[in-house]
Amino acid sequence: MSTIAAARPAALRPPGRRRVRPGRLLASGVGVLVALAWAFPVYWMVDSSFMSSVRLQDGRVHLLPVNASWDNYASVWASGSFLPALRMSLAVTFLTLLVTLVFAFLAALAISRFRFRGRRGFILAVLLIQMLPAEGLFIAQYRLVGSLHLLNTVLGVSILYIAAVVPFTVWMLRGFVAGVPIELEEAAMVDGLSRTQAFVRITFPLLAPGLVASGVYAFLQAWNEFTVALVVLQSDASKTLPIWLRSFVQASASRDTDWGQVMAASSLIAVPVIVFFLFVQGRMTSGLVSGAVKG
Template identity: 60%
Template sequence: MNTKTSTGKWIGSTAAILIALLWAFPVYWMVNSSFQTTTTINALTPTWFPFPGGTMANYKAVLDPSTGFGTALRMSVMITVLSLAVCIVFAFLASLAISRFKFRGRKSFVLAIILIQMLPAEAMFIAQYKMIAELNLLNTVIGISIIYIATVIPFTTWMLRGFVAGVPADLEEAAMVDGCTRFGAFMRVTFPLLAPGLVASAVYAFIQVWNEFALASVLLTEDASETLPLWLRDFAQPSAYGPIPWGQVMAGSVLVAIPVMIFFLIVQGRMTQGMVGGAVKG
């Protein structure tokens, strides 16, 4: 029995490792190609390791002020920070309302959240464009942030609702018996338990806004207002003087992905702290 169990675990671990390697290979190939010249990338024999022989020229070319990378980065950061902050606040309050309080129209509100998720985003592009155009908010941070917030809030609310519903209200009542106010009981007992949910929702919202391309291509039509996905699209266009500089395109892709990885590493620690803190206070 022990031998069969060990064999099963070994097979499962091996399969998990192989799947992880298969999943990570495109990311590795992107990073590997970012250190190679276009000639090396287009060669028939693939180069599996960037060094020795790699170059930082691709990154220098991408970070040159003439490429517009800095402008696109600033635009993406402003849109993401604004959308994420507003989305988390409103989604958190909405999830508390539908999980902790009973009011008229509560079931209809929950049903509306589900139905909104079923609508294809592309079907609303024209209406969204006309609305933002009439408000004179095309090619602005505020204009596209309004649409992003409205797009992300429903699913984020649904995610947070599950976390809020999973925290018993009895914990707050017990804290209130011990002398805490309702707000104090919520902040000291319930809120730390909800920290993992807030982090998970923030990660989802961040990735959705940071990587969004289709809607941005409709509402942000000027070069000065491009986000990083739009900038990368234009940067990858072939020039009249030669082939597509794939090394620079891969370098740009790496730089676009780095903020997402940094954000996840930061909130991963916060998630662990929130889980431990909530368990102690509970």
């Protein structure tokens, strides 16, 4: 009996008190501190958005929104410029996102699955374009968009965003496409599928995480971009949200900046980003396994 008990697997033995390693405990504590330091600015922004300017400027630190009020959000929402800026940002962002994913996906497939003359030169050009400073292109971009009569338009600023985001997105998707073995498509073709059917039913679902990751990058770049929009969008009726937010930050001669409204506006600007992440989070996980099952 003693021999059998000694040979019993450790997993079947009665669980004892688990020993906590000091190194793991220290690493967990550091991780919690880093997470709190990362989340504190976001909490401070939301907390300040519920306070009045008098309370924000009284010189004391208020970590809890005591006597919270929705007046700042009501003021931002009631301003006649927030909704047009929101519509402008949504239109520019989703147009940039859609066109970028289509062009970058096709380009990534071409350079990963096919061998053609100029392939290495194209890949090198994608890398070199990322090295160009954006500020050095402002004059050329302004004259280009102006010559097309697309200043202060969704299409004009979207063209510039797409040109800036596509190169890096191609490079990101190239790694995802190259990571999917082409033997999966060949095995599906042996089972009777055509090349197009094999790609759509087998390869494309496995590329969903790469498309989502690239889409997140393109979305954030277009949503938060400031300098190009400042150059191209000069009309008050056609401003994206980052340009519109500047009107709250700039102080005028008659009154100081209302920081409560600034924080409320910043919180509202962050809402579409949060919604987008919540929407694509499940797709990123499901895309990892949906293409691995035949049927």
